Amino acid sequence: MARSDRLLELIQFLRTRRHPVKGAQLADEFGVSLRTIYRDIQGLIAKGAPIDGEPGVGYVLRPGFTMPPLMFSTDEIEAIVLGSRMVARSADANLSKAALNAVAKIAAVLPVHRGAEIDAPGLHAGAIRATTQDSVDMAPIRSAIRMERKISISYCDEAGAPTERTIWPISLTFCATVRLLAAWCELRGGYRTFRTDRISAFADTAERYPRRRAVLIREWREIAGLPEPG
Template sequence: MCYGTAMSRSQRLLDLVQVLRLHRRAVTGAVLAEELGVSLRTLYRDVETLRAQGAPIDGEAGVGYVLRPGFMLPPLMFSEEEIEALVLGSRWVSERADGMLGKAARNVLAKINAVLPDDLKANIEASGLLIGPGDPVPVGDAKLATIRQAIRSENIIQIAYADENGANTHRAIWPFALAFYDRVRVVVGWCELRGGYRHFRTDRITALYVAPKRYPRRRAALLKEWRTVRGIPDQY
């Protein structure tokens, strides 16, 4: 790491905490300064700043430093890149998801903004990462809050569904995922009628009822099995 003039002090302190965590034994200030790309004087000053904020850093200049386990710095949990990712993702959700999820995304940004140091807070307020105009909210988004709740609670949902040809069927499905595309939303679930994994566009669900009965398998197991069947990597 090598810090330019634009690098915030909060970012530098966060990186120091992360570097200390990588070293299980005491490491000299010279080694830390080299890894962080700062002067030894700056390193010593930053160590004292972290100690003043409650960081349990043992050691001293000329001997070495070690960070005892379990220390967290809530206001410094995010790097500048991570903050940009959170801002961009939250803005996308606020513009593209259903109303309740959009409101939650805006609340997330407000909560993050409330605990960040001033220099990182300015990054949120002046972020140049914008979400471009998209299509109108897709038909079927009014059902998303209900579907998301059913996924969280692992409840069976009963739906009336019209396929691409307009043919209607009634299904009982075990919903475990919800995919957001620009123009459609898709529920992924195990279909009792077909005895397999199926995908259902929310704009084709004409009626929806959440049954009080939970489905017999855990959501995580269904998701893992579906990914294996579809050949989808775990990060998606």
């Protein structure tokens, strides 16, 4: 790996860690000597990277550091474009528009010679459309998830029986044919997964649920036996 590529990968690695990473671990990760890691860290700091730490203690990248899109690798650009276009074909109208806007913003700041990586990529998203249609707008529900607010829903179960529930929405999963809303259900006193096409109506209660969403998601994953996201 060229040193310039290693420096970029080193920044990316530190960005994904919340706690200091020791130099020895970085050396193992990148297959170089500890002395090389120390030199790379000093080089990054000299170029303005906000890295805190010292030999023997570890290094951490302070929050808020961003890199311009021109430093994305070709694989990263392809992943971003492909993912965004898949979202644009399968999500609600607001999220679809946001995905296309994100690609346009990246394209606007890429060097001219890299424009083809977005305009004529080697990867394409096919027609992805859920076979079921939602009866309600997903945008406010996504907002309730972000704001950690309870919502009241009118829901029909698989047998068609209608129920009224107050839930704490924590996660929205986009599957091939349906969308699934994971939430704590006050009626059932536990975590439940709701098909969004069976939600006939909903209302924001303007009430925050009593526990942080990150805690709820971790608990839900443990109960459901789901792996941690990669």
